[in-house]
Amino acid sequence: MLNPTSGTSNLKRHLLKHSIDTGKGKESQREPIDPKTYQKKISATICRYNYPFKFVEHKGIRDIHSYINPIVCHILRNTTKSNILNIDAREKDLLKAELAMITSRVYLTSYMWSSYVLNDYICVIAYYVDVNWIHHKRVLSFLHVPPPHTGMILGHLLIDFLKEWGIKKKIFNLTLDNATSNNGVVDNWKNYLTLMRSLACEGKFLHVRYGNHILNLIIKAGLKKADTAIGKIREGIKYIKNSEKRLVKFLECLSNLGLPCSKKLCQDMPIRWNSTYQMIESALAYQQAYNHYDLIDPNFRHGLLENE
Known part of the structure; x- marks a missing residue:
């Protein structure tokens, strides 16, 4: 017979030692x-x-x-x-x-950006080389700027950026586009940096113009000679995309002509410089479809002629 005074501690220790881990204790x-x-x-x-x-x-x-x-x-x-x-x-x-x-100079770029709802913003980007000779690019400001956008107002706004970031004595040059108001910005900067005795190279390299913006102006001037054809393409795409029924008919034209539907109908936007190229590219790919659609839709008056 078992001794009634014997405890069960040994059984408890056995259960704890050989019990199956169910994972319930992991949460604790x-x-x-x-x-x-x-x-x-x-x-x-x-x-x-x-x-x-x-x-x-x-x-x-x-x-x-x-x-x-x-x-x-x-x-x-x-x-x-x-x-x-x-x-x-x-x-x-x-x-x-x-x-x-940093002991080196900083060069800045500044440009105006318009949103889809035509609100104007100014973006200021700084480029510099740190003490380890690593080149950096940092956005210092992206700020909504209500009109008017005169050279004096923008110039004082950018000078405030210099004071805020503590780089008023470290500026080498400023890259701007070809807007007329930017001439006033540069004049304000020259006067301010001269007073601060921090104008590098007597201001000869202070103002650098955007090469992309100059190229964009050249292309726009060249495209004016093709305004009639580009206007037809723009209005034709707008006419087709504004109605789902017209878009279905246009897709049927592509199918009947055996043309692929991989490219989308692109409509250009003033704030996107490459959008006009994309619009013309899609129009050239679907030129036969445009002419075919002109035959089945009497209200479509934007077909391209051979010389266009």
Whole structure:
């Protein structure tokens, strides 16, 4: 018979030693998620992929995060906005410190950019070589600039950028396009840099003009001789793409003529310099389809002639 005073401690030790691991205890062994690290990674993802702030409030994203970590603390869009602004301020301070350490000159490029809704923005980019002889390119500012865009206003705005970034005595040159107002910008810069005694080479190389912009002006001047044909192509593409029924008819023309449908009908845009070339390229590929469509649609008056 068993001794009634004997305990069961040996059996407990045996069970703990030879028990089967079911994985239920892994949750308690997993390190807790740091909320600050979680917010930092979410903010970095939004910046990298250009997601909206409300991305963190999407139900699907929250469901995924809750599945991965049931005790996750979800964040709001305002918190995300604040975190991203803090990241921007921190990166800006690091860049200012790096620019303060360099001994070489900085050259800037500045240009105006128009959005689809015709809001005007100014972009300022800095190029420099650091202490390790590594070439860098950094966007210093991308700012909405309401009209008027006179040389005096833009000049004072760019001078404020120099003061803000602490590079007013390190400028070598400034690359601008051929807009008339930029002559006033350069004059303001020369006067300011002369007063600061930081004008390099007496200002001979201060103003550098955009080669791409000059080339674009030359091409536009040449295209004026083909305005009639280009206008027909533009209006024809607009006419076909504005109606799904017309687009289906145009695709039927391609099928009847045995032409491939790999290229899309491209319509040019003033703010995209290569869009006119893409539009003409697609029109040349579908020239027979245009002429065929002209026969089946009496309202289509944009067919190209042989000499065009």
